[in-house]
Amino acid sequence: MKTNPFISTTALALLLTLPQLKAQPHVSMARGPIPPGPELRTEGMPREPNRAGLITLTTLSGTVQQLTANDEAILNGFVLGTGSSTVIIRFPARMGKSISNIAKTGSSVTVSGYSKPTPEGESVFQLVNLTAGKTTVTDTPANPPAVLPTPSLRTFEGKVAEFLVDKQGRTRGLLLTDQTLIKVPPHVADQLVSLAPKGSSISVNGFQHSLGDGEVQLNKRTIVQAAQLTVNGQTFLVR
Structure with missing residues (x-):
């Protein structure tokens, strides 16, 4: 079978008249880096609070050399002489009455507690319980007052x-x-x-x-x- 020369010539002319197609640059659909968002937390799962954990207690024995107080003159500790050194003992002010009843200057006492730094950088021994003679006083959580006083x-x-x-x-x-x-x-x-x-x-x-x-x-x-x-x-x- 012979090719029709008219059709071949016409097709060739049509192809020559078509605009030249250029390759388009590749456009990536990938997005840039995603900025970090807020921290994700699981609903109903609160953060674990800061806890001190287990604290090793130490026992000291000695003589009460001097009672100490804060800037308001409220009793909150004493200086304990252990024979070889002196140790600054601290306790909550709410324990002042019970401790002063059994631990006076010159009294022999045994103290259980742990060492801790103060905000001023001073090292003190935080009292947990104190024994003088046959009486022991222990630091227990304070009970909130039933009725708060109204200041005038x-x-x-x-x-x-x-x-x-x-x-x-x-x-x-x-x-x-x-x-x-x-x-x-x-x-x-x-x-x-x-x-x-x-x-x-x-x-x-x-x-x-x-x-x-x-x-x-x-x-x-x-x-x-x-x-x-x-x-x-x-x-x-x-x-």
């Missing part, structure tokens, strides 16, 4: 005897000549050092702190959380 605003007046500075060098408050302790934030105390130096007369509106259950003061002090201060006729709001 009172006015206290006096002269500045001194400013109280903690172990980190921060001024925490001022002590009046009648042993009233006025507590203010450190940044306020720094202002008062120049505004109301020692010997200045000051008037304070504030809330008197009541001792908690079991707390004992080594030195009788009235503790006041300041709300307003008046110095040289000018009243300041404490914030």
Whole structure:
């Protein structure tokens, strides 16, 4: 069979008139890196809280050399002489009454507890239980009061005897000549050092702190959380 020359010529001409097709560059459909999203958590599965785990207890025996207190004069520890060294013993303030009844200066005691650092970097021995003679006192969780006391605003007046500075060098408050302790934030105390130096007369509106259950003061002090201060006729709001 012969090929029709007309059809061949026509087909050839048609092919020559078609536009040249160019290869298109390959377009990837893959997306870029996915930014990290929020941490995924399984519903109903809360994070495990931080726990101290098991703590090894150590027993020390010795003589109570000196009772110690915090800035509010509330008993919270004592210095124990073991014969070869002295150890700073700390306990919750709520144990002050029960411990002071059986462990006085010069008493022989046995203490069980563990060593721990304080925020100031000091190493202390945290008391868990104390035995003096046939009596043992144990640190137990505090019971919340059935009814919280309602604080009332009172006015206290006096002269500045001194400013109280903690172990980190921060001024925490001022002590009046009648042993009233006025507590203010450190940044306020720094202002008062120049505004109301020692010997200045000051008037304070504030809330008197009541001792908690079991707390004992080594030195009788009235503790006041300041709300307003008046110095040289000018009243300041404490914030």
